[in-house]
Amino acid sequence: MFRKILFPIDFSETAFKALEYIKHMKKTDSEEVILLHVIHRRVIETIAKFEVGRYEVSKKESLAEAEKRIEIERIERLQPIVDELEKLGFKVKARVEKGVPIKSILAVEKEEQVSVTVIGSHGKENLTELFMGSVSEGVIRRSKNPVLVVKRDSKVT
Amino acid sequence: MFRKILFPIDFSETAFKALEYIKHMKKTDSEEVILLHVIHRRVIETIAKFEVGRYEVSKKESLAEAEKRIEIERIERLQPIVDELEKLGFKVKARVEKGVPIKSILAVEKEEQVSVTVIGSHGKENLTELFMGSVSEGVIRRSKNPVLVVKRDSKVT
Numbered sequence: 001m002f003r004k005i006l007f008p009i010d011f012s013e014t015a016f017k018a019l020e021y022i023k024h025m026k027k028t029d030s031e032e033v034i035l036l037h038v039i040h041r042r043v044i045e046t047i048a049k050f051e052v053g054r055y056e057v058s059k060k061e062s063l064a065e066a067e068k069r070i071e072i073e074r075i076e077r078l079q080p081i082v083d084e085l086e087k088l089g090f091k092v093k094a095r096v097e098k099g100v101p102i103k104s105i106l107a108v109e110k111e112e113q114v115s116v117t118v119i120g121s122h123g124k125e126n127l128t129e130l131f132m133g134s135v136s137e138g139v140i141r142r143s144k145n146p147v148l149v150v151k152r153d154s155k156v157t
Numbered sequence: 158m159f160r161k162i163l164f165p166i167d168f169s170e171t172a173f174k175a176l177e178y179i180k181h182m183k184k185t186d187s188e189e190v191i192l193l194h195v196i197h198r199r200v201i202e203t204i205a206k207f208e209v210g211r212y213e214v215s216k217k218e219s220l221a222e223a224e225k226r227i228e229i230e231r232i233e234r235l236q237p238i239v240d241e242l243e244k245l246g247f248k249v250k251a252r253v254e255k256g257v258p259i260k261s262i263l264a265v266e267k268e269e270q271v272s273v274t275v276i277g278s279h280g281k282e283n284l285t286e287l288f289m290g291s292v293s294e295g296v297i298r299r300s301k302n303p304v305l306v307v308k309r310d311s312k313v314t
Contacts, residue, residue, distance in 0.1 A: 001181045021303060024158045027185045121297075140278070140297060146178060146307045153301045 001146075002030045006114040008105045008139070009037050011077060014120030018150040019081065022118050023088055032091040034112050035081060037074050038101040044070060071096055102138035109145055118148045158303075159187045163271040165262045165296070166194050168234060171277030175307040176238065179275050180245055189248040191269050192238060194231050195258040201227060228253055259295035266302055275305045 002025045009015045022033060044067050078094040085092045093112075097104045109117060121136040140147050159182045166172045179190060201224050235251040242249045250269075254261045266274060278293040297304050 001178060021158060024185060028181060029184070137298075140306055141294075144308060144310045146305060148303060148305045149297055150303045151301060 002028050003115045004032045006034045006117040014152045018118050018120040033085050035094040037096050038104040039098045101135045105139050116146045121149045121151050159185050160272045161189045163191045163274040171309045175275050175277040190242050192251040194253045195261040196255045258292045262296050273303045278306045278308050
């Protein structure tokens with residue numbers, strides 16, 4: 001029932017809360033975790049423009065180059081989570097996709113034939129959270145799988 | 158993490174699908190299930206009027222009498238589920254509340270300090286499903302707990 005878990009991760013605090021629940025699910029029949037980070041096509045340019053300090057984007061860097069660099073950076077950020085889950089005995093696959101988050105998540109659910117999706121649900125205190133919140137709501141509404149929704153305010157006890 | 162499970166149940170096929178997941182969660186640290194059936198105040202009169210055959214409502218039966226009778230009938234319908242979960246080793250509490258479903262579910266979540274809510278989510282093919290769907294969406298949006306949403310189309314494998 002929880003054999004193959006899809007974990008869409010945006011590296012937020014809420015996503016790391018969701019990760020704690022995935023680790024806990026290892027006690028059932030969980031075997032495999034698909035880590036999925038989706039880079040929204042339309043935000044890549046924004047990131048390239050505004051996160052200059054962080055990504056050291058020069059004005060000469062093309063959008064394609066920025067995209068590639070951001071992709072590599074995200075793959076690197078997934079690695080410690082892959083290691084952590086593998087140590088617990090999970091089989092782990094990490095995927096970084098470029099696209100529209102809801103669509104990519106639903107496509108991977110189908111392609112990987114996952115048993116359950118575990119997703120963090122943000123509050124809506126700022127624009128980013130408003131955006132992320134709508135991703136989790138869209139996944140909940142349109143997924144064919146069971147979805148475990150972990151809230152920002154959830155106490156992990 | 159899944160110690161105390163709240164299970165709002167409307168006796169639909171989707172709710173019974175959600176029940177299968179609860180049984181599965183026994184393999185983790187789950188100890189207790191709160192079964193909660195909410196009778197919407199405003200639908201009691203409708204039930205009394207339209208489900209005449211099923212409930213054998215005579216026109217002389219008062220709303221209060223119909224309410225009491227429906228409540229007893231719902232408690233009886235919970236009993237086999239209580240028995241089934243107890244056999245699996247769960248501590249079980251069954252509650253039938255009259256009120257507005259979302260509000261009642263959120264109030265019980267808080268009162269019982271549950272760890273996780275497991276809820277069936279209907280499609281929206283007819284008016285009842287439209288109504289029930291909005292209950293699960295309201296709970297997901299406003300709950301402070303993690304919520305496991307089991308879809309009508311979920312394959313229990």
